[in-house]
Amino acid sequence: MKLLKLGVFLSMLLMTPVLEAQNTNVSLWEENIEQLSMDEEEKNWEDELEELSNRLQEPVNINVTTKRELEQFPFLSDIQIENILAYVYIHGQMQTIYELQLVEEVDKHTIDLLLPFVCVHPVPEKIGFPRLKSLLKYGKQEVLTRLDVPFYTRKGYQKNYLGPAMYHSLRYGYRYGDYLQMGITAEKDAGEPFFALHNEKGYDYYSIYFLLRNLGKLKTLALGNYRLSFGQGLVVSTDFRLGKTYSLSTVDNRSGGIRKHSSTDEYNYFRGAAATVEVIPALQLSGFYSHRSMDGVIEGNEITSIYKTGLHRTEKEADKVNAFTLQLLGGNITYEKNNLKVGMTGIYYFFNRSYQPVLRTYAKYNLQGNYFHNVGVDYKYRWNRFTLTGEAAMGKQGYSLLNQLKYNILTGYQLLIVHRYYSHDYWAMFARSFGESSTPQNENGWYLAAEASPLAHWKFFASLDLFSFPWWKYRISKPSQGVDGMFQSIYSPKRNLSMYVNYRYKRKERDVAGTDGKVILPIYQHRLRYRLTYLPDNLQLRTTVDYNHFHSRGQEGSQGYQFTQSCSYAFSFPIKISVQGTYFHTDDYDSRIYASEKGLLYTFYTPSFYGQGFRFSACARYDVNKVFMFLVKFGQTIYEDRENIGSGNDLIQGNKKADLQMQLRIKI
Secondary structure, three states, X not given: OOOOOOHHHHHHHHOOXXXXXXXXXXXXHHHHHHHHHHOOOOOOOHHHHHHHHHHHHOOEEHHHOOHHHHOOOOOOOHHHHXXXXXXXXXXXXXXXXXXXXXXXXXXXXXXXXXXXXXXXXOOOOOOOOOOHHHHHHHOEEEEEEEEEEEOOOEHHHHOOOOOOOOEEEEEEEEEEOOOEEEEEEEEEOOOOOOOEOOEOOOOOEEEEEXXXXXXXXXXXXXXXXXXXXXXXXXXXXXXXXXXXXXXXXXXXXXXXXXXXXXXXXXXXXXXXXEEEEEEEOOEEEEEEEEEEEEOEEEEOOEEEEEOOOOOOOOHHHHOOOOOEEEEEEEEEEEEEEOOEEEEEEEXXXXXXXXXXXXXXXXXXXXXXXXXXXXXXXXXXXXXXXXXXXXXXXXEOXXXXXXXXXXXXXXXXXXXXXXXXXXXXXXXXXXXXXXXXXXXXXXXXXXEEEEEEOOOOOEEEEEEEEEEEEOOOEOOEOOOXXXXXXXXXXXXXXXXXXXXXXXXXXXXXXXXXXXXXXXXXXXXXXXXXXXXXXXXXXXXXXXXXXXXXXXXXXXXXXXXEEEEEEEEEEEOOOOEEEEEEEEEEEEOOHHHOEEOOEOOOOOOOEOOEEOOEEEEEEEEEEEEOOOOEEEEEEEEEEEEOOOOEEOOHHHOEEOOEEEEEEEEEEEEO
């Protein structure tokens, strides 16, 4: 279970009335994901959001919950988790959910966040893996299909794109609680052929998965497509990882281990088998093997590039399909008892031919060759209100270190310090961890953050990240350094009313365009946001105002701003609607703005805009009954400063771009 299993956030996407009625802090979790999108981080949230949806429908029973289950909720601290488990152990089963108020360190704010995802039921003395009869009778099945229809024509469809302009996906999943999950996902991107040419078998991408949990000593078994995450991600993590956001509640990285891969992400997954076995109550051993074909370019029997987009619309893109194979095997051993957790992870992976990309100077230490390995040791130790977490890893060359110290002063007051050092020549193909960059390589930095609630209805957050790059980076032709600072103030005077102001300042260095890296100057970015959320009854109103300013020393600056108003309403009959309008005006791409929208199930959409124009979207969801749900979304962007949109094969003649998205869900 990953950090991003933030159920509070999912309620915004699915317009879940119970959450909107119980908690107005949902915008905080939406902002965490929106911030990552603004930083151009990972954008496929399907696995995380699907898990959250299931958790809303199948809440955790407090009376039989485990530490691992409670760790999926990032707003619960280690102390709070320990106290909840201790309360049930000492006082016996809870009789009502509101008994949480008697648990030490669990305040009202935390209870409000937790309520939608937990329940209280009496349980039998013995609980084990369900019988086959129960799996067949009580298992839940879901079919989800999606169709996107564009109301415009890109230049590529005139002669280059091989398939129709519509996007289509189909997903089937079976689930019995947390014990058994299996299914298949199929997808065809816009422009890809369907049952033709290189897709004679139908869809362009298929994902088949099988996940079994808690069968005696066998804690996890995954077959087909799956994901991995251990430690702090310095060795392997293909799950979502939270970066620098403005809530210390979401900083703790509680490793997800082995998870299914049911999303349409065509790159970040493994294919094969993985399992976790409990050797003794405090010791777990995991092993995994993956063999998959990957897209890329082959020249002279060498791999010169890895293709990650999953798009196969043209003949050139189709030629990259399954160009080479990658095999991986490895394992993890973790010991966890009381307040100590220690683990070790190792992986070995190799291509079926040499990987020799043409590396520019800034990337000269990146992956090259046939065979690679990474080994890391991670730890976590809690002493009273102090928690020390970290990992050290090494690869074929280079090493990386990450350590963080968190101090829970008291409820609502926290301090955090994080240090990372990723050597310039450390390379881990599947690593993903905390930092300014997307991969743990070529970075050294200190991150300081504090969170406090000194006044009723108020919460403050401040952070400062001082980082440096020992070697060149993209568009930085020398070792460099930078600063990233953030401050946020949240005010929630009522259960249905909240607002916040967020300011972010970032300074980095960058090559001046046209100088071939001979002139490098610092660049400065300022982002200011105000957001107001009001939830009267079944209505949700949200107003957002952004202002961005970008400039470089000795050069004229640029600025951008946007105003967004959204409105959602859940009728007394099973229809929910959401509309949103955005006006944006920016001087250039550097001053671009982002505006998140409510999307389809298990999706999150945060487009960026630059120039001048207007964006409108409308979404309607109709729950016909407990079996059928239909959702439709229409969106249109109108630019006032251009006659064409995009370039190359994606060029659209005209200043308007409109799409219709439809989704049907069948649950049995």
